[in-house]
Amino acid sequence: MKIAILGAGNMGLSFSKSFLKYELIKPESLHLITRNDSKLSKISEEFPRSMISIFDDVKELDADLIIIAVKPQDFQNVAENFRFKLKENQMVLSIMAGIKIEKIQKLLSHPLVVRAMPNSPTLLGMGITGYTSAEGISFSQLINIERLLNSTGRSVYLENEDLLDGVTALSGSGPAYFYYIVDAMIKAGMEMGIDENLSKLFVKQTMLGAYHLINNSDKNLEELIKDVASKGGTTEAALKTFEENNFKEILKNGILNAEKRAKELNG
Structure with missing residues (x-):
C-alpha cells in the first residue's frame, strides 16, 4: 500500500x-x-x-x-x-x-x-x-x-458518525484535561513545600497506579473512591471541596463545550 x-x-x-x-x-x-x-x-x-x-x-x-x-x-x-x-x-x-x-x-x-x-x-x-x-x-x-x-x-x-464529535471531546481532547488536573496537583504539592521534581514524581506515579487499579480491579469507580476516602479523613476533606465547588459538573460542561465546538467546525 x-x-x-x-x-x-x-x-x-x-x-x-x-x-x-x-x-x-x-x-x-x-x-x-x-x-x-x-x-x-x-x-x-x-x-x-x-x-x-x-x-x-x-x-x-x-x-x-x-x-x-x-x-x-x-x-x-x-x-x-x-x-x-x-x-x-x-x-x-x-x-x-x-x-x-x-x-x-x-x-x-x-x-x-x-x-x-x-x-x-x-x-x-x-x-x-x-x-x-x-x-x-x-x-x-x-x-x-x-x-x-x-x-x-x-x-x-x-x-x-455523529458520535465522533463526542469522541473528539472525550478522547481527542481528553489528554489535555488530565494534564490540566496533573498540573494543578503538582502546583498544590509545591505550595505545601514539596520540591517541584518530587511533586511531579508523586503525582505522575499516583496517576499511573490509579490507572492500573481502574484497569485491574473488579470494583467500580465509586467503590475505588470509597476505598481511599475514609470517614472524616484527608481524602474526604478534598472530595468535599470538589463537591462544594461543582468540580465534576464543571469538568462535564467543559467536555460538552468541546463537543459543541467540534460540531461548529463542520460549518
Missing part, C-alpha cells in the same frame, strides 16, 4: 512513524506533504528528504490512501487548491476534528472517505481512535484502515 499524508504536523508524523515502525508500509511507499516549506528542515531531521513534498508542487498523487491531517479550519482552502485530481480507487482517511464525511466528499468530489479521531498518545503507540466510514467502502478496505490505526494504539469502529 502506498500512503500520502497531507499535513505533516504532530499527528501526521506520529502516524508515519507508527506505520514504518511496525513495517505496515515500506519507506519508499510513504509520501509526506507539507503546506509550509519552513517545516521542511525540521521534518527532514526525522524523514528522508525524498519522502517530503511541498503541497503546491504536487501535481499528481500516486497513493492508495491519502490521509488528511491538516487543521479543520484550513481544510476548505486546502481542498480548493488541490493541483491533483483524486483517482476513482483512492481512499481518503480524514483525521480532522469536526469535519463530516459528507462535507469532505463534497469538497473533494470523491466518495471513498473514512473519518477518524485519534488522540495525542498515538505518538507512543498508546492512543485510541474512533472511526467511521462512508457507504460504498468494502469490509477489506476497512480492515486495512483498522490495521493502520491499530499501529498507533487501539481503534473502535462507530456506526453513527
